[in-house]
Amino acid sequence: MNRRRRTDLLIDLGLGIFGLLMLTPLIMLVANAFKTPEEMLSWPPTLIPRDPTLDNLTSVLNETPLLSWIGNSLAFALLSTLAIVATSGIAGYIVAKFPFRTINIVFALFLATAIVPFEVYMIPLYFQVKQLGLLNTVPGLLVGYLVMSFGIFLIRQNVLASIPDELIEAARIDGGGEMWIFWHIVLPLLRGPLAALAVLAFFQAWTAFAWPMIVATKRSAYTIEVGLALFQTGYTVDLGRLSAASACVLVPSVLAFVLLRRNFVQGVAATGMKE
Amino acid sequence: MLRRRRWRFAVMALLPTFAIFAWVRLYPIVQTLNLSLHDWNLLSKNKPFVGLSNFIELFGDRLFLTALGNTAIIAFGVMLLTIPSAMVLAGLIHYRTRSRFAGFYETSVFIPHVVSLVPAAMAWKWIFDAKLGPLNALITRLGGEPQSWLFDPYLSVLCVIILCSWQALGYAVLIFLVGFRNLPTSVYEAARLDGASGIQSFRFLSVPLLKPITLYVSVVTLISGFNVYAQAFVLASDAQGAPGRLVRVLVLDMLENSFRNYRVGYAAAEAVILLVIVLVLTGAQFALLRERNGR
Amino acid sequence: MHYTRNLRGSLLGAASLMVLALPAAAQEVTVWSGYPELGPFYEHVAEGMNAKYPDLKVNVEPIALREHEKRVALGITSGLEGATVIELPGSTASRYVENDLLPVPPQDVVDFVKDPANFGPFFVDAASNNGQVYGVPLFRGQGALFYNTEMFEAAGLTEPPKTMEEYTEYAEKLTQRDADGNPTVSGWSLRLSGGGQGIAEKFWINMFQYGGNVLEQTADGKWKADYANEAGLKALRQYIDLVQTKKTVTVEMPADAEAFERGQTAMFIRESWVIGDIAAKAPDLKYATAPLPVGSIALPGNLYVAGDADDADIRAAWDFVLATNEPDNLVWLLANVGWLPNRSGVDYSSVTDSVPQFAAFVDYPEGYKFFTLPSIGPIEEVLTRLAAALSEAYADPSLAGDDDKIMAVLQRAEDETNAILEREGLLGE
Known part of the structure; x- marks a missing residue:
């Protein structure tokens, strides 16, 4: 008993240290946001700013429309999440529980496109968006992020693991229509994995870079990620200001994740609690 | 009759998703395949058909071959570093699910995956900096020789691998955790009653049971490894204070060919090669796992 | 009850959005630059145009050079929305000119560029293709x-x-x-x-x-x-x-x-x-x-105008380009940004005298x-x-x-x- 507690403690210690190490680069980035230009250049580098300053932060907030970029990113990420959750929920259920040959082929196709890197077909996709006149708009951004192969896979796995065929058969025998079964029996059982998928989809869109970079060419249409890249000018990178801008985005998004994580983990755990 | 009705429902329900897939995935991919057989400079209205000549030229192109080599090393490096450690980490976190700090472990490992890439890469660029970075400060403190991380031909590739792994780890851990939580607890109970240690049940129960998940995560990690671009780009960005050695990777070479050299057809041919490589690797991985499972 | 209140609220919201959207109907010109340090210069030029164009909104959008090149390539080929002033070196612009993607400027702009009192032949050539002027010289590296x-x-x-x-x-x-x-x-x-x-x-x-x-x-x-x-x-x-x-x-x-x-x-x-x-x-x-x-x-940077916009907006864009070359603005450019203006016949001495470091760029030796x-x-x-x-x-x-x-x-x-x-x-x- 005692030995077990000691290994538990050791594991906790190891995981704790590892977790901190994973966060170190981000902590350093936030710390850099409060350093003076002189301190940024000092050797050895400091972890905690000796002489914290808000100059970086104020100059970033005054000189860039950071808030409207965050607004664009938020709209884009939320709509993308909605689209991905809807398409993955239906498609994941169908490919799991309707073992027809056609359906299996379609599922294989879904998975196969996941293999193709986005950059491979980004340019033809850009011309499609252009043809629709959607450049510099949120719907234009959305075109690249409407579906997610992994989402379909995740839902399929969860359906296979947690929804027995008997349950659906019983509902059918009771006279439930297919749509009714999906809506009233399957969906409630998938709440957990769908929430997990929602978080993944949200952050995928939130951190998208290459696609918004070409679809949004107007300053007012930038997402936050593209806006941040602006600080990386061709000539001099002002690391203090870049860090300050990054911190402005990092801190709320990390907080959002930490808050969402509760639902998220509960949701994921709920799928495994059936046994 | 019943079967037919169910089939019709399945098709109707799947149709919207499939239509979107066809529109935003399949069609552009086919377009890329088509472009790779043409010569197009992005500007002119005519795109002459050139057959396979883009591909033939690629295999004599020094920069492309360099990019191919670097990308392969990075992709496999990231996979080899990420998958085993993610599995162990997920196992440990799962084992300590009831710990007060379980939330912290999970969050801290996953956060690098959700933060924006540009600032994260900038943070790492500073860490690796030969003259100002904390990494060399630490090495000097420990009595080691400071390294020029971003400039050495080997170390600069390693830097990209570390940065990519840092980002990829959280995703792999998350998927493994879902896998662990879906494993039947009864089997573990039985193993424990038989006197199996934690490590034993990890080795002989979890690892084989998680095989499908491992397969999926490995494929995804490998693919995103082949996709590496922004990481290499930011680490070598033209920032004057400290540019780094440009680790030429496939996507970077591709974008350079289409937007700097205006050779969209040529870049599309590169994309097709990238696609073929990834397809072959995925196929090999599936075959390997199936064979092992069969045995 | 709740529904009506919500409905009224959203109607009010929509109405206020429309009111906000109205002033945007005025003239608008976008400036694309590949040099972030030039951003303040273009803003300065835009402010100076207030008298002539009180309703003109100038969006100055400078980004890093390589991203700039990429957006120009994609933007010009697929059509730009709205009048856009594009900053490019002549060597890059030739590609677009040869594919008929950059329009010919109005006659008065061409005359301004061709006037030997304004620019030396080196700069006129760099802004032209086969003898036709397409852009207006601004600065050089x-x-x-x-x-x-x-x-x-x-x-x-x-x-x-x-x-x-x-x-x-x-x-x-x-x-x-x-x-x-x-x-x-x-x-x-x-x-x-x-x-x-x-x-x-x-x-x-x-x-x-x-x-x-x-x-x-x-x-x-x-x-x-x-x-x-x-x-x-x-x-x-x-x-x-x-x-x-x-x-x-x-x-x-x-x-x-x-x-x-x-x-x-x-x-x-x-x-x-x-x-x-x-x-x-x-x-x-x-x-x-x-x-x-x-x-x-000596790498000359020129300004070009492109985009799908009505004639008035295109004209405003060219007027903006001409305004960048006004002597006051060029002196401001040299003094505050440091890029060398290409226009001759402007008195830069107020800057070059007070900042001796410019001498090596302006007073170079014979030959x-x-x-x-x-x-x-x-x-x-x-x-x-x-x-x-x-x-x-x-x-x-x-x-x-x-x-x-x-x-x-x-x-x-x-x-x-x-x-x-x-x-x-x-x-x-």
């Missing part, structure tokens, strides 16, 4: 030596170096080293790494001092690579000698303007914008500038030569590939002292350049 006078004094040097041999000698004297002999302050900062064509451009500048050019125009008006020769050998040998043998600079040392501003290098060659950058970031730095031994690059990047489509590809070969060579210790091996590197790169030219039908005899 021209190089000179920047040197830290305090470090020169400490090393017992009073004059800037005058020959390339002296550059090497100076670099050795100026390098500061730690106890182990490793350089801590580079004597002469060289561009040795990074992405893009910068490495090749800098190499070209050094090679030009030895009398060579990376690309030479042939009698038939086409081009051929010309650097696997004496001048190329001398230039590359000097780089390798300094990096590998004399170790006056290392690949990983901080480099360029930032290093100079922080006192981490004693001298380097760069364009005039560094003067503005130093004024902003290191105002106390003691430094001077000097012309290069033989001559310099000082200039070169520019040829206006050919694959120029970026040529330079990017040369850059890749060069950065590999700089980091290769086995090349030190081995002229045959250095020559082999150059020959291989030259063959590659000529292969690109041949593919594009541009290779001369």
Whole structure:
């Protein structure tokens, strides 16, 4: 008993240290946001700013429309999440529980496109968006992020693991229509994995870079990620200001994740609690 | 009759998703395949058909071959570093699910995956900096020789691998955790009653049971490894204070060919090669796992 | 109850949105620049236009050069929404002009550019294609030596170096080293790494001092690579000698303007914008500038207008372009940003007198030569590939002292350049 507690403690210690190490680069980035230009250049580098300053932060907030970029990113990420959750929920259920040959082929196709890197077909996709006149708009951004192969896979796995065929058969025998079964029996059982998928989809869109970079060419249409890249000018990178801008985005998004994580983990755990 | 009705429902329900897939995935991919057989400079209205000549030229192109080599090393490096450690980490976190700090472990490992890439890469660029970075400060403190991380031909590739792994780890851990939580607890109970240690049940129960998940995560990690671009780009960005050695990777070479050299057809041919490589690797991985499972 | 309140609320919201959206119907011009430090200049020009265009909204959108090139390529080919002023070097613009993607300016703009009182023939040519004017010259990138006078004094040097041999000698004297002999302050900062064509451009500048050019125009008006020769050998040998043998600079040392501003290098060659950058970031730095031994690059940046917009907006965009070239604005550009304006007949002395460092850019010696990047489509590809070969060579210790091996590197790169030219039908005899 005692030995077990000691290994538990050791594991906790190891995981704790590892977790901190994973966060170190981000902590350093936030710390850099409060350093003076002189301190940024000092050797050895400091972890905690000796002489914290808000100059970086104020100059970033005054000189860039950071808030409207965050607004664009938020709209884009939320709509993308909605689209991905809807398409993955239906498609994941169908490919799991309707073992027809056609359906299996379609599922294989879904998975196969996941293999193709986005950059491979980004340019033809850009011309499609252009043809629709959607450049510099949120719907234009959305075109690249409407579906997610992994989402379909995740839902399929969860359906296979947690929804027995008997349950659906019983509902059918009771006279439930297919749509009714999906809506009233399957969906409630998938709440957990769908929430997990929602978080993944949200952050995928939130951190998208290459696609918004070409679809949004107007300053007012930038997402936050593209806006941040602006600080990386061709000539001099002002690391203090870049860090300050990054911190402005990092801190709320990390907080959002930490808050969402509760639902998220509960949701994921709920799928495994059936046994 | 019943079967037919169910089939019709399945098709109707799947149709919207499939239509979107066809529109935003399949069609552009086919377009890329088509472009790779043409010569197009992005500007002119005519795109002459050139057959396979883009591909033939690629295999004599020094920069492309360099990019191919670097990308392969990075992709496999990231996979080899990420998958085993993610599995162990997920196992440990799962084992300590009831710990007060379980939330912290999970969050801290996953956060690098959700933060924006540009600032994260900038943070790492500073860490690796030969003259100002904390990494060399630490090495000097420990009595080691400071390294020029971003400039050495080997170390600069390693830097990209570390940065990519840092980002990829959280995703792999998350998927493994879902896998662990879906494993039947009864089997573990039985193993424990038989006197199996934690490590034993990890080795002989979890690892084989998680095989499908491992397969999926490995494929995804490998693919995103082949996709590496922004990481290499930011680490070598033209920032004057400290540019780094440009680790030429496939996507970077591709974008350079289409937007700097205006050779969209040529870049599309590169994309097709990238696609073929990834397809072959995925196929090999599936075959390997199936064979092992069969045995 | 709740529903109606919500409904009314959203109706009110929609109405206020419409009110907000209305003023946007006024005229709008977007400015795309590849130099973030020019952002304030364009804003300044826009403010000056208030009197003539009270309703004009100018969106100044400068981003890093490489991203700028990408958005221009995509934007121009697929059609730009709204009148857009685009800043491009003539060498890049030729590609778009040849494909009919950049419109011809109104006659008064053409006349303004062609007026010999305004621009020298070099700049008119750079803004034209086959004799037709497409853009308006604005500024140029021209190089000179920047040197830290305090470090020169400490090393017992009073004059800037005058020959390339002296550059090497100076670099050795100026390098500061730690106890182990490793350089801590580079004597002469060289561009040795990074992405893009910068490495090749800098190499070209050094090679030009030895009398060579990376690309030479042939009698038939086409081009051929010309650097696997004496001048190329001398230039590359000097780089390798300094990096590998004399170790006056290392690949990983901080480099360029930032290093100079922080006192981490004693001298380097760069364009005039560094003067503005130093004024902003290191105002106390003691430094001077000097012309290069033989001559310099002169890379003209022009303004073009493109986009689907009504005539009034396009006209406003061209008026904006003309406004950038007003004497007051050009003096402001020189004083606050540091890029050199191209327009002649403007009195810049108020700036050049108070900032002596501009002298090396404006009052260069008799017979000082200039070169520019040829206006050919694959120029970026040529330079990017040369850059890749060069950065590999700089980091290769086995090349030190081995002229045959250095020559082999150059020959291989030259063959590659000529292969690109041949593919594009541009290779001369």
